[in-house]
Amino acid sequence: QVHVVESGGGLVQAGGSLRLSCTASGSIFRINTMGWYRQAPGKQREMVAVINSAGITNYADFVKGRFTISGDNAKNTVALQMNSLKPDDTGVYYCYMNGRPHDSLAYAPQAYWGEGTLVTVSE
Numbered sequence: 001q002v003h004v005v006e007s008g009g010g011l012v013q014a015g016g017s018l019r020l021s022c023t024a025s026g027s028i029f030r031i032n033t034m035g036w037y038r039q040a041p042g043k044q045r046e047m048v049a050v051i052n053s054a055g056i057t058n059y060a061d062f063v064k065g066r067f068t069i070s071g072d073n074a075k076n077t078v079a080l081q082m083n084s085l086k087p088d089d090t091g092v093y094y095c096y097m098n099g100r101p102h103d104s105l106a107y108a109p110q111a112y113w114g115e116g117t118l119v120t121v122s123e
Contacts, residue, residue, distance in 0.1 A: 031073055034078035041090075087122065090119060
């Protein structure tokens with residue numbers, strides 16, 4: 001069983017900063033991709049930022065220059081530093097991990113999600 005737990009959400013004024021953190025525990029190995037997605041009220045879940053095991057990052061256009069993702073594969077952790085926050089950044093932020101259920105390439109990677117942490121940015 002795998003547990004993916006986010007922390008760091010909250011209420012912040014526009015222009016402020018927040019740092020989200022996420023840790024995966026349990027039977028998850030060889031994580032190849034970690035990342036953050038978000039879902040605003042009434043909208044579909046969308047990718048915010050991802051990082052692979054080589055440290056290569058990919059950001060959604062709407063966060064480029066404002067958000068920074070970092071990951072530690074050895075510790076199964078990923079963080080998202082969010083600066084210059086805007087009211088449009090409001091939503092539930094979900095941590096995503098893609099790894100194997102056993103420490104063997106014989107097992108296919110699976111996606112694991114946290115339950116989300118709420119970020120609210122006020123005017």
